[in-house]
Amino acid sequence: MFKINKGREKKFSIFKLMSIIIFIMLVGFTTNIYINSNYRETTSKFYLSFNNKDYSNAKSLLDSKLLLVSKNKLNTDLENYFTDVVNKVLIALSNSEINNSSALEVLKEVDSYNILGDSLNKLISVLESPKNTAVANTNSPEEYKPPKTNSAQNENSYLNLGILAFNSKDYSTAISYFNLVSKDTPKDYEMAQDYINDYYSNYKDYLLDSVEELVANKYYTKALEILSDYDKSKLTKDDITEIDNKINSIRQFREEYQGEDSEYTSNAILQEITPSNINTLSIASKTPYLIYLNLNKQMTYIYSGEKNNWSLLKEFSSSTGIEGEETPKGIFSVTGRGDWFYSPDYEQGGKYWVQFMGDYLFHSLPFNEDQSEIVDYTLGAPASHGCIRLEVEDSKWIYDNIDDDTKVIIN
Template identity: 50%
Template sequence: MNSTINNKQKNNFTLFRFFLLCIIFITLGFGVNTYSSYTYNNNMNEFYSTFNKYDFDKALNIIDTTNNSNILKKKQLKADLNSYFTGIVGMIIESIASGDMPESDAISILSEIKKYDILNSSLDSLLASLDSNYKYNPTSKPNSNNTNTNIDNNDTNSSITESDNLTLGIEAFENKDYSTAISYFNKISKSSSSDFNKAKDYILNCKKNYKTHLLAEAEELIANKYYTDAIAFLSSYDTSILSSEDKDISNKINSVEMFRDEYTDHIQAYPNDASTYASSAILQTININNVNNLNIESKTPYFIYLSLSDQTTYIYEGSLNNWKLDKSFSSSTGIPGEETPKGIFSVSGRDSWFFSNEFQQGGKYWVRFMGDYLFHSVPFDEKQTKIVDETLGTAASHGCVRLKVEDSKWIYDNIDDGTKVIIN
């Protein structure tokens, strides 16, 4: 008996030591990371100040020290230097163009930046355009670490070229500094058709990538139920990249606000369920196997789930955690660039017909779920007699959800205002 007790005590002590060691290691790791971030930020602030004062030798020494002593921040260091120097080069270009900076000063600063091995080919190109004696390899790739082969550039002049702006824009794009990238691409004139067309494509990709980043960050906040933070984050995006009236961002904010209101209402109604209510679950794929585990509520006996991957609209009937699949309709949602918004919405309004002069087509039996986004029939001509596009089961609309005429009429007749709509 005593032996058993002693063994249990030893096991408990061993477990205690194990957990204690885990806590110590976690605390040490956190402490090391915190200290690393603190010293890195201090070093970088000192570097920026020093370089801006033209104390180039001291600035380079700060970066060498930071690079050698702070292994955890090497990747961030390269990204921060890339972003900083891209901005500096942009200001130099503007200063040369306005006549505020002599080319000799520009060459001096660019030569110092070259020592950091960050903006390789773009700096080579710029230095060659400013200094006919500068030698570089015109085939080197941005951000490559290849050694220049000292090929003479005989086609140089004393002005910044369209290709320089394109190269710098690409540098900034690859570093995800989309605002700076767009500023470079916008400097390329239509007279340089090849570079201009490339710049247009890059600008579109800048906007697309930036929006993707915004929405992904918002989703992470939503998953952790930080709704107010998500709204604030989406409301403060860079309007030099995206329009201040961007529809996708506006729709997402509206969706998050509905999420927040729903969560608040749910917790007030079911205070004991606060720890288990998972807003992220409501944005996963919903099916008959999990629909009654997601705490989905609707103000009517129905809720609508639209699966973008399946291009199918599912009608569920019932109540909280007591839903059954009633109907499913083949659908057609928005094409790339005009995607149907994801999120949680509710039905608010309907009519038997609309017509769009912009697209020269209309739809029968529409039901609104947000703004000008609707469930409606496949598109008809203005006389309402001829279907102009029968596509279903794949993306084909301008953002609305297209259905068979009889399916849109069923929703029109049976789905009341206030019905929850979930789209993902």
């Protein structure tokens, strides 16, 4: 009798222990879902408030104690977000779309979060100084006259400002800054020369790279100004032909999209678009569909509806451009389609292609020349030469259903 009771107690203890373990796992799982959901919702509201310059509300959103659990992730996400904001401020400044005061307002607010480094402080200092107008006047960097000083601190500022401009793809301004770095600061001078040599060694690539985001955001005139003022002595005949073709392509884009309403641009390009925030961004499309590509998740989302009344219709696993051949970020529109193409250079082709900018397409997984075999099944990770690869049936769905002029957003 004693042995039977002991066995029952043992079984009961094991059952009780397993129940506790399962309960703890369920609580942990549920808590994790809640924390992640709260994190996404809070950060989305923060991005929206910051984009709308509702800075006090943005700061209050980050006071949530739940965000402390995800502090490392939050710092990383904020660093990426604020870096993008600073880059866009520099671009807007160089396009004369905003003045120094407006730029300083945003940059000082970013600086108040203590996320970005010392280079941001130096940039703010330069913008606050009436003598230092190079950043605000990046259309004519050669007109900039630096203060007559040889202080190491000032030379270091030129280097850091050059790096900031370089990372913002404002290469002409960056080179102007690097040329101001004195030989009296050997390490800074050597680094500046490395940037200058790298720039001229890869002149064509940097030239095209400098206009990519401008074209993506429809700043066609500014892009044409940059490309029309290049140094032919640093290019081969083939390079010059490629640049001239790019100029013609941008001119066509400008003619096609001139006068298009772009009120949604600033909000849509700065943050991840989700079913929970898409109807707060004033995104419009000329058709009942909208395509959104999330580069981090390697996912393509199809929304149906209209401005501020979009519903998620489909989502497709995708594969975008590899490093060095990245898929461009920006806001585009569908411009054409075809059922097959083949590239001898890459020895592969794609079915059911839909064009959104130049040679950039949505298309199927790559096939061999006779279309009998898929040569690369990679999806969910970058693997293409800039286009967006999809399952064959997914690319066919876009080919069959998405009309020209449908808005395409990639970020």
